[in-house]
Amino acid sequence: MKSVFFILTALSVMGLAFWAYQENYRTQESLRIVDRLQRDIGDRREAIAVLKAEWAYLNRPARLRDLAALNFDRLGLLPLVPEQFARVDEVAFPAPELPAMDLTGTVMTSGTNEEQEP
Amino acid sequence: MIRTPLRPLARILRARETGENPDAIEAENLRLRHEAQRDRARMQAEGRLLVLSVFFFCAFGVVGARMGLMAASVPEEPRVQAGGTAIVAQRADIVDRNGRVLATNMFTHSLYAQPPLMIDKEKAARELAKIFPELDEQKLLKDFTGKRKFLWIRKKLSPEQKQAVHDIGDPGLLFGPREMRLYPNGSLAAHILGGASFGREGVHSAEVIGVAGVERAFDDYLRDPAEEGRPLQLSIDLTVQSAVREVLYGGMKLMNAKGAAAVLMDVHTGEVLSMVSLPDFDPNDRPPPLLKGDPADSPLFNRALQGVYELGSTFKIFTVSQAMEMGMVRPETMVDANAPMKWGRFKIHEFQNHNYGPLLSVTDVIVKSSNVGTAKIALRIGGERQKAFLGELGFLQPTPIEMVEAPGAAPIYPGNWSEITTITASYGHGIAASPMHLAAAYSSLLNGGTRVVPTLLRRNTVEKGKRIVSEETSRAAREMLRQVVVRGTASFGAVAGYEVAGKTGTANKPKGNGGYYQDKNVNTFASVFPASDPKYVLIVTMDEASDTSGDEPRRTAGWTAVPVAAEVIRRAAPLLGLAPIIETPDLTAVRHTSN
Numbered sequence: 001m002k003s004v005f006f007i008l009t010a011l012s013v014m015g016l017a018f019w020a021y022q023e024n025y026r027t028q029e030s031l032r033i034v035d036r037l038q039r040d041i042g043d044r045r046e047a048i049a050v051l052k053a054e055w056a057y058l059n060r061p062a063r064l065r066d067l068a069a070l071n072f073d074r075l076g077l078l079p080l081v082p083e084q085f086a087r088v089d090e091v092a093f094p095a096p097e098l099p100a101m102d103l104t105g106t107v108m109t110s111g112t113n114e115e116q117e118p
Numbered sequence: 119m120i121r122t123p124l125r126p127l128a129r130i131l132r133a134r135e136t137g138e139n140p141d142a143i144e145a146e147n148l149r150l151r152h153e154a155q156r157d158r159a160r161m162q163a164e165g166r167l168l169v170l171s172v173f174f175f176c177a178f179g180v181v182g183a184r185m186g187l188m189a190a191s192v193p194e195e196p197r198v199q200a201g202g203t204a205i206v207a208q209r210a211d212i213v214d215r216n217g218r219v220l221a222t223n224m225f226t227h228s229l230y231a232q233p234p235l236m237i238d239k240e241k242a243a244r245e246l247a248k249i250f251p252e253l254d255e256q257k258l259l260k261d262f263t264g265k266r267k268f269l270w271i272r273k274k275l276s277p278e279q280k281q282a283v284h285d286i287g288d289p290g291l292l293f294g295p296r297e298m299r300l301y302p303n304g305s306l307a308a309h310i311l312g313g314a315s316f317g318r319e320g321v322h323s324a325e326v327i328g329v330a331g332v333e334r335a336f337d338d339y340l341r342d343p344a345e346e347g348r349p350l351q352l353s354i355d356l357t358v359q360s361a362v363r364e365v366l367y368g369g370m371k372l373m374n375a376k377g378a379a380a381v382l383m384d385v386h387t388g389e390v391l392s393m394v395s396l397p398d399f400d401p402n403d404r405p406p407p408l409l410k411g412d413p414a415d416s417p418l419f420n421r422a423l424q425g426v427y428e429l430g431s432t433f434k435i436f437t438v439s440q441a442m443e444m445g446m447v448r449p450e451t452m453v454d455a456n457a458p459m460k461w462g463r464f465k466i467h468e469f470q471n472h473n474y475g476p477l478l479s480v481t482d483v484i485v486k487s488s489n490v491g492t493a494k495i496a497l498r499i500g501g502e503r504q505k506a507f508l509g510e511l512g513f514l515q516p517t518p519i520e521m522v523e524a525p526g527a528a529p530i531y532p533g534n535w536s537e538i539t540t541i542t543a544s545y546g547h548g549i550a551a552s553p554m555h556l557a558a559a560y561s562s563l564l565n566g567g568t569r570v571v572p573t574l575l576r577r578n579t580v581e582k583g584k585r586i587v588s589e590e591t592s593r594a595a596r597e598m599l600r601q602v603v604v605r606g607t608a609s610f611g612a613v614a615g616y617e618v619a620g621k622t623g624t625a626n627k628p629k630g631n632g633g634y635y636q637d638k639n640v641n642t643f644a645s646v647f648p649a650s651d652p653k654y655v656l657i658v659t660m661d662e663a664s665d666t667s668g669d670e671p672r673r674t675a676g677w678t679a680v681p682v683a684a685e686v687i688r689r690a691a692p693l694l695g696l697a698p699i700i701e702t703p704d705l706t707a708v709r710h711t712s713n
Contacts, residue, residue, distance in 0.1 A: 046225055056219035056302035061360030079361070079689055082615045082698040 124148060208297055209326045210340045211349040212311065212333070214356040215391075215576045221311055221333070221401075223326070224300045227280050227293040229272040230321065233262045236290030245286045246271065249279055262290075273316060273324075274298050294321045299333075301401045307359055309395045309420040310352070310574065312522070313404040329404065330418070332574060334522040351576045353389035358382065361689045362392045366658070369682030370396050375663035377414075379421035380686060381557040383655045385565040385646065387580040388558065388572045390519070391654070391694070395421040421659065423519065424527045426550045429659075430623030430675070432560075432644040433546030434492045438480055439563055439595045440507045441495045443587045449594050452477040455491035464538055466493055469624075469674075484598040484621065485606035489545045496544030501535045504543065510569065510586050511559040513551050519572045527552050546623055553657045556644055560655045564599075564619075564646045567592040600649040607674070610681040611645060613688050615698025620645030620656075620683070622675035627662070638662050641675035643683040647691065648699055656690075658683040 068077040124147045130140045212221040236242055239262040247255035250272060261269050274296060275283070283291055299314035312331020316324045327341075328334035336350055362380050370378040382392040399405050399417040408416040414425065441447045456475035459466040466489055468474060474486045483491035496504055508514060516528045529551040532539050542548035554572055561570040562583070569583035587595075599619035603611045607622045623642040626634035641660045646652045663678035664671040672678070691698075 049223060050225065052219060053222045053224055053300050053302060056222065057300075059218075060303045061306060061356065062304065065360075065364070080692040082613075082688070082692055084692065085697040 122147065122151070124151070208323075208341065209299065209314070210345060210347045212340075213349045213351050214354045214359075215351065215389075216355065217349075217351070218356045219302060220307060220352065220354070220356070221299060221301050221314075223297045226277075226296050226298050227275045228270065228296045228319075228324070229275055229280075229283060230268065230270050230292055230294060231262065232268055232290050232292060233264075234267055234290070236262060236288050238288065239263055239290075242286055242288045242291060246283070246291075249282045270319075273319075292321075294323075296324055297326055299326055299402075303356065303360075304402070305398045305400045306356070306363060307354060307393075308398040308401045309418075309422070310354060310393055310521070311401050313401040315404075330523065331401075331521055335520050352574050353384075353387075353391060353576045354393070354574070355391045355694070358690050358693050359392040359394065361693055362686055363394045363396070363398075365686045365689055366394050366682065367396055369658075369685065370660065370663075373660055373663035373665055373678045373682065375660040375678070377421050377425075377661040378663075378682075379425060379553050379657075379659045379661075380683075381422050381553050381655075381657045382686075382690060383557040383561055383570075383572060383657075385561040385570065385652045385655050387577050388561060388570040389577055390554075390557075390572055390574050392690070393420075393422045393554075393574075395419070395423075395425070420521075420523055421661065422553045422657075423517070423521060424523050424552065425659070425661075426527055426530055426552050427640045427642070427659065428547050428550045428625040428628070429553075429556055429642050429644075430546040430625035430640070431487045431489075432556060432621045432623035432642050433544065433549070434484055434487065435595055435599060435621050436508065436511060436559065436563065437492050437496050437499065437504070437544040438484055438598065439587055439591055440499055440504065442480075442594055443591045444499065444503075446498055447480045447495065449479070449481045449598060451480050453480060453483060453491050454494050455483060455488045457488075457490045459490040459493060461493075461538060461541060464541075466490055466541060481598050481601055485601045487602075487607050487622065492544045493541040496540050497537070499540075501537060501540040504540055505535050507586075508543070508549070510584075511562055512569075513549065513555055513559060517552065517554045517558060517572055519554060520574050524554075527554075529555060547625060553642070553659045556642070557655050557657045560644050560646060560657070562586055564592055564596050564652050564655065596646065596649050596652065599646065603645075607676045608643060608645075608680045610676065611643065611684045613647070613684050613691070615700070616687055616691050616696070617648035617650055617699055618645050618684065618687055619647065619649035620680075622680060624673070624675045637673070639664075639673045639675075641673070641679040643675050643679040645683055645687070647687055648696070650699070653696060654691075654694065656683055656686060658686060 068075065071077075124144050125140065126143075126147075129143050133140045133143060209223055211219055211223070214220055231242075233239065240259060243255050243258040243262055246258055247253050253271070258271075271291075272279075275293070280293065283293075296316075301308075301311060301313075310331055312333040313329050314326050314333050315329050317327040318325050328337045332350070332352065333340070339345065340350060362382060366378050366380050369375075377396055379395045380392065381390060383390050397417045405417060407413070407418055413419055414421075419425070438447070442449070447453065454476065455478035457466070457468045457473040458471070468489055469487065474482070474488045475490065478486065478488055478491050480491075480495075482488070483495070499507075505514070513529050514531065516525050518524065529549065531543070531549040539548055558570055558572045561572075562568065563586065566589050567587040568585050571583065596619055599621055600617065602608050602621055603618050608618075608620050611618050611620055621644050623644065625640050625642075626636065627638040627640055628634055639662065641663050643658045645656050645658075647654060647656070658679045660675075660679045660682065664673045665677040
């Protein structure tokens with residue numbers, strides 16, 4: 001009975017040692033992955049910071065003003081002036097919707113379509 | 119185990135034969151047995167003690183070894199528990215009130231050399247001098263061939279320059295990673311931001327520290343890792359700042375001014391929406407401070423905050439408001455304004471020796487900007503009370519705004535507040551303060567009468583400050599200032615829809631050795647808009663401005679600072695989301711004509 005107990009204990013110790021060994025290696029592998037991910041995140045954040053800086057640089061007011069002046073022909077942008085403010089009651093009501101026309105069974109009233117047909 | 123019998127039969131029998139007491143034998147054996155037992159117990163106890171001491175020794179040994187190891191080893195980031203928050207730039211961004219970037223970081227490289235590792239020193243020196251024109255080839259070669267084992271060559275490199283240095287291919291030229299501060303908007307808001315430079319430097323990293331402006335004032339906050347890179351949000355509005363700077367720059371050129379400054383402030387919260395000082399500089403490449411001459415000539419000088427000027431007639435409204443608050447006068451009260459006024463050996467003149475008197479209503483004292491009228495009112499108030507009132511408006515201390523330059527810009531006023539000081543201070547002479555002081559004081563006076571503390575940080579809610587004047591006085595002061603624009607010295611300041619109210623101020627510049635220049639002025643226009651429900655205060659100051667469109671140069675604020683301020687309001691007010699007030703024609707006037 002005693003020897004069975006000893007053998008079982010020894011086996012369980014060996015089993016646990018094997019499990020611990022495996023866990024150790026899996027932990028180290030996970031840490032390596034975490035390290036790599038952290039580095040990736042760091043790189044991405046660095047890239048985002050650079051892009052943000054570039055965005056801010058490209059959108060600096062002095063440049064936008066020059067671009068607006070350069071492209072005045074196409075865009076016609078001018079500084080905001082007080083006259084551009086309006087009250088709500090100055091906004092025109094939308095034009096009333098026209099009743100939908102019934103297009104089924106219409107009668108051709110001119111010969112234009114015939115001319116287009118070959 | 120064989121136990122020794124206590125009464126061994128052989129010895130008992132022998133003892134009986136010899137007539138000895140057999141009990142003695144038993145006692146003797148019992149003693150021996152006890153001794154043996156005692157020895158065994160002691161052995162056992164000693165063994166246990168030994169085991170225990172070994173155990174303790176090991177435990178303390180482990181603790182000690184761990185402590186030593188931790189003390190001696192390099193700190194290591196916790197890798198398992200830490201989330202993704204750990205990686206942030208070492209200095210937080212600065213953004214404007216709408217979150218647009220004013221200052222951020224860029225990753226770049228520094229260049230250093232280790233001469234012992236270099237192969238072709240002459241070629242390296244020659245090529246480096248080609249890439250960086252500011253480097254001297256001979257000096258580099260001397261450094262490379264001398265005893266030095268390490269030298270910095272450049273603190274910042276652009277990617278193209280880095281590639282060019284790579285292409286030299288010398289193993290002794292090495293790169294270190296660097297974070298550098300970038301101000302994407304260039305000289306816009308240069309004085310507010312200040313600038314940054316490197317502190318302690320190592321090969322692998324360098325401290326980035328602020329050198330001026332908010333960068334310096336908030337250095338600890340910006341570098342605090344506990345904030346996790348949360349950006350610093352200023353009260354500045356980038357768009358408005360840009361518009362104000364553009365208009366002010368144009369105005370400065372048009373009016374032939376040496377410099378100009380503008381402060382736009384929210385009257386209720388004290389938030390500075392725009393602060394411009396011209397000429398300015400690029401904080402990405404901060405120029406060195408002037409070593410000789412007047413520091414005010416350097417572009418680093420912030421006229422809006424550090425420029426302590428006599429602000430002239432803009433002060434008159436403070437005198438008049440105080441008199442109204444004390445119940446001495448009402449806007450329509452007639453006061454003596456007979457010029458020139460004699461006071462001891464002094465003579466107080468009006469502008470160009472006019473005489474607006476003999477009697478003038480208080481409103482007209484402000485509208486016509488009468489020195490004599492204001493001086494007479496000030497004398498009735500008395501010097502002590504006048505000084506206390508100016509102190510409440512903040513004119514006796516540096517502004518508490520969050521810039522490192524602020525505490526150095528203290529107002530200048532005579533230590534002995536004599537009666538002549540009372541007279542001159544009533545119209546803004548003999549007391550010098552910065553445009554920022556004036557903005558805060560106008561805000562405090564005109565927002566309904568509660569004290570405003572200027573700030574550069576965005577605030578969402580602000581509790582009302584200490585009451586300085588009553589609502590009634592504040593409204594009366596606004597109406598007087600409105601009249602200045604409608605029919606007074608600031609008629610060029612009218613902007614349709616925004617009900618501009620304000621006061622001009624023209625002061626001669628003091629000479630360094632006493633006395634005043636006759637042809638050098640500091641012109642100020644302090645304005646508030648819209649007058650009926652004030653939202654913003656704008657101060658425009660121009661240094662040595664003159665309008666040369668007429669026959670002779672005109673140097674008053676009404677001809678120089680006022681039109682520029684009007685244009686600033688015309689451009690900035692819509693950007694601030696301020697809808698114009700639709701002005702209705704004066705119905706009373708219509709009725710009168712129809713009668």
